[in-house]
Amino acid sequence: MADPDVVRARHADSPFLRACRGEAHETVPVWFMRQAGRALAEYREIRATHSFEEVVHTPELAAEVTLQPIRRYGTDAAILFSDIVTPVQALGMGVTIQPGVGPVVEEPIRTVGDLDRLRPLEPEADVPFVLDTVSILVDELDVPLIGFAGAPFTVASYLVEGGPSRSYTRTKALMFGDPLTWHRLMDKLADITIASLRAQVGRGASAVQLFDSWAGALHPLDYARHVEPHSARVLDALADLDVPRIHFGVNTGELLGRMAAAGADVVGVDWRTPLDEGRARIPVGVGIQGNLEPAVCLAEWDEVAARVDDVLARAGGAPDHVFNLGHGVLPPTDPAILARIVERVHTLGRTDGTVDEQVRPLPIERRAATEDA
Numbered sequence: 624m625a626d627p628d629v630v631r632a633r634h635a636d637s638p639f640l641r642a643c644r645g646e647a648h649e650t651v652p653v654w655f656m657r658q659a660g661r662a663l664a665e666y667r668e669i670r671a672t673h674s675f676e677e678v679v680h681t682p683e684l685a686a687e688v689t690l691q692p693i694r695r696y697g698t699d700a701a702i703l704f705s706d707i708v709t710p711v712q713a714l715g716m717g718v719t720i721q722p723g724v725g726p727v728v729e730e731p732i733r734t735v736g737d738l739d740r741l742r743p744l745e746p747e748a749d750v751p752f753v754l755d756t757v758s759i760l761v762d763e764l765d766v767p768l769i770g771f772a773g774a775p776f777t778v779a780s781y782l783v784e785g786g787p788s789r790s791y792t793r794t795k796a797l798m799f800g801d802p803l804t805w806h807r808l809m810d811k812l813a814d815i816t817i818a819s820l821r822a823q824v825g826r827g828a829s830a831v832q833l834f835d836s837w838a839g840a841l842h843p844l845d846y847a848r849h850v851e852p853h854s855a856r857v858l859d860a861l862a863d864l865d866v867p868r869i870h871f872g873v874n875t876g877e878l879l880g881r882m883a884a885a886g887a888d889v890v891g892v893d894w895r896t897p898l899d900e901g902r903a904r905i906p907v908g909v910g911i912q913g914n915l916e917p918a919v920c921l922a923e924w925d926e927v928a929a930r931v932d933d934v935l936a937r938a939g940g941a942p943d944h945v946f947n948l949g950h951g952v953l954p955p956t957d958p959a960i961l962a963r964i965v966e967r968v969h970t971l972g973r974t975d976g977t978v979d980e981q982v983r984p985l986p987i988e989r990r991a992a993t994e995d996a
């Protein structure tokens with residue numbers, strides 16, 4: 624098994640890690656959230672004979688699926704193939720992942736008594752398959768591996784709702800109606816998240832991303848009161864590991880400053896906030912990741928290229944920009960488009976504070992092409 628410190632030293636000067644630290648480097652690094660998955664025929668082929676859980680629980684398969692997008696797209700980082708609910712699933716919370724739906728929880732958490740079902744995570748005993756996947760990957764990869772976990776709020780939303788939700792009504796009802804139980808639940812989830820992330824780094828992950836995917840459902844006041852202290856505890860508990868911490872959520876334009884303040888080294892921005900506006904909302908010294916609209920990847924190449932350039936222009940050649948989508952790759956995306964995006968970002972992206980003259984931001988008030996004609 625590779626020494627995790629040796630693995631990290633091997634990647635320390637990679638564009639991705641240098642960008643996360645805001646250090647000078649040559650090419651703009653790029654990876655895609657949900658880069659492994661249904662957009663790839665080779666993933667669907669494995670899924671034809673194995674359930675999602677089987678893939679996650681079989682290190683050789685999970686490692687293979689993690690590597691598939693690196694081969695296809697040439698992305699600058701790999702993200703471990705697993706799920707944000709994998710730790711609580713391993714703790715016996717009755718979680719299944721249903722294709723096309725997402726995580727579903729048999730007996731949701733609704734009362735203080737339900738909390739007893741959630742015990743601390745012992746990663747080596749509870750999720751050895753995740754850690755073994757990390758070990759296989761860090762031996763094989765030429766690029767850094769990103770470990771990840773769901774942030775306490777987003778994992779809580781699945782456990783309390785019992786599945787995906789649009790309104791998070793039950794989650795908010797618990798948060799507002801029984802704050803004591805809410806904070807105890809969040810405390811337990813924060814401990815589970817810390818244990819999971821520390822163990823992934825312990826096996827050689829070079830960076831971590833904390834997914835608070837659904838935090839954008841909250842008013843900033845409620846985020847500050849009911850969520851941020853727990854995410855901050857998670858991020859603080861990783862500080863001594865000296866790996867970049869990326870903090871991402873969808874629809875979080877109004878929360879970006881707080882998500883940075885929670886202790887992120889890099890804040891992920893979804894596609895709804897123009898990248899330069901997102902940048903203005905986070906402190907100097909914190910990097911930025913994003914934020915091409917994933918659905919743009921379904922368009923013809925000329926449109927995709929113009930939108931890639933718009934992101935690069937708004938990034939302004941900053942050395943601490945990591946190019947990504949504003950959320951995950953959509954299943955109908957043509958992998959060839961993603962490969963071309965990587966190539967374009969690598970060719971046209973700059974990291975010295977300048978912007979290539981070909982690269983233009985699109986004016987937001989631009990009228991439809993038919994009106995221009």
Ligand code: CP3
Pocket residue numbers: 655656657658659660661670675702703704705706707708720721722723724725726771834836951
């Ligand atoms: O490539 C990667 O991004 C790495 C693997 C990864 C998956 N899920 C694989 C997966 C990662 C990092 C996640 C994180 C995750 N899981 C998040 C946070 C990221 C985000 O999208 O905001 C969330 C909210 C989940 C919960 C979850 N699990 C959802 C919403 C789904 C999708 C449901 C669907 O089928 O549309 C899952 C299942 C899941 N996780 C799939 C994959 C590839 C699809 C499973 C399949 O093959 O059927």
